[in-house]
Amino acid sequence: MDEQECSWWIDNIEAGNAYVNRGITGAVVRRQPFGGWKRSSVGPTAKAGGPNYVNSLRSWHSLSDVDAALEGAKKWWRETGKNAVDPSNLGVERNLFRYRRTLTPIVVRCDETIDQATIRFLEGLRDGCGLHIEISAQSHIESSLPHRHENIAELVSRSNEFAKVRWLSNEPLAQRQLLEQGISVDPRSIAQRGEVEAPRWFLEQAVAITNHRYGNANAGPRPLCEGLS
Numbered sequence: 568m569d570e571q572e573c574s575w576w577i578d579n580i581e582a583g584n585a586y587v588n589r590g591i592t593g594a595v596v597r598r599q600p601f602g603g604w605k606r607s608s609v610g611p612t613a614k615a616g617g618p619n620y621v622n623s624l625r626s627w628h629s630l631s632d633v634d635a636a637l638e639g640a641k642k643w644w645r646e647t648g649k650n651a652v653d654p655s656n657l658g659v660e661r662n663l664f665r666y667r668r669t670l671t672p673i674v675v676r677c678d679e680t681i682d683q684a685t686i687r688f689l690e691g692l693r694d695g696c697g698l699h700i701e702i703s704a705q706s707h708i709e710s711s712l713p714h715r716h717e718n719i720a721e722l723v724s725r726s727n728e729f730a731k732v733r734w735l736s737n738e739p740l741a742q743r744q745l746l747e748q749g750i751s752v753d754p755r756s757i758a759q760r761g762e763v764e765a766p767r768w769f770l771e772q773a774v775a776i777t778n779h780r781y782g783n784a785n786a787g788p789r790p791l792c793e794g795l796s
Contacts (some may be wrong), residue, residue, distance in 0.1 A: 568774045573790035577774055581670070583608060587790060588777040589660070598655045599773045606725035609751040614771045617664065621764075627758040633684040637691040639761025644696050648765060649796035651774075658784040663792045670712070672699040673768060676722065678736040679706050685735065685757055686696040686710045688764075697795070698768050699727065704736070706738075726750045733767075754776040 573587055583603040584594060600617030602608055604744045613619035630636055651665035675689060678684045690711055693700045701713045703722050708714060715722075722732075726748035734740055734754040742752045758764040780787035 570788045570790045571710040573788065575640050577790060577792050581605070583614065583770070583772055585772065585774045587775065588788070589775060595745050596662075596775075598657075599725075599775050600664065600771070601773075602771060604770055606749045614773065615772075617771055619766045619771070622763050627760055630685060630688060630758040630759050630764075632759065633687050633691075636688055636757075636759055636764065637695070639763075640688075640692055640765040641761070643762040643765045647762075648696065648769065649794050651792055651794035657778070659777075659779040661774075661789075661792070663774045663776070665772050665774070665792070665794050666766065667772050668795065669697065669770060671728060671730045671738070672701040673731050673733060674701050674703045674715075674722070674729045674737045675712075675733045676703045676719075676738070676741075677706060677708060678738060680706075680737055681708065681735055683709070686712075690758055690759055692768060696765065696768070697727075703732075715733065723748060770785060 568793055577585060577587065583605055584599060584601060596616035600614040602614035604619070605769055613623045648666050651663045653661055653663050655662045686708070693712065701715060702708050702710055703715045703717055705716065705718060707716070719738060723741060723744045726745060731751040731753065732745055734752055735756070740752070740754055742754070745752050753767065774792045776790065776792065778785055778787060
């Protein structure tokens, strides 16, 4: 097995679960939490069996203190978001869990009712985590984020330009129209807990790599699988 080739594949594969030098069935909770990208993953849910799944089933207080929320998001980024971790720590298999940025922007659909605290949080999240966030609205929104003036039909028509939509507008939710284009829509308000909110803006990926050879544990090729840091 060519380690360099495998490292390139690991960094470029667009899949929620990647398997190297082993079968692609038999995902185990915590070891290989399951969930896909693109049309295999719609809505606001996280990987089943992963660290954010239970949080996706709970209701959280909406944003009220932007500074505290940003501090929580930055702490999560430093300690968790930018790292690849192996919580199972098996000798015969590496099971790495990591976060990936979307290849195209995440669109925030909003209207004139959006407050500056929310805008500040989105700008802080972009700057702190290196995210690609774009605003879509009918009217002008004061922000340093890229902005597109458009109606909902125009937003849907260019669905090939973005990865998902965070719906913060009071307009009728265009979930069906966007899902028909393969675009996930998250209609939840911004959570006050920054460590809960921040992971929602990333893709989750589990990478399982065989780590034994000829009966010897902790042996064999060791391709790189790094976090966003």
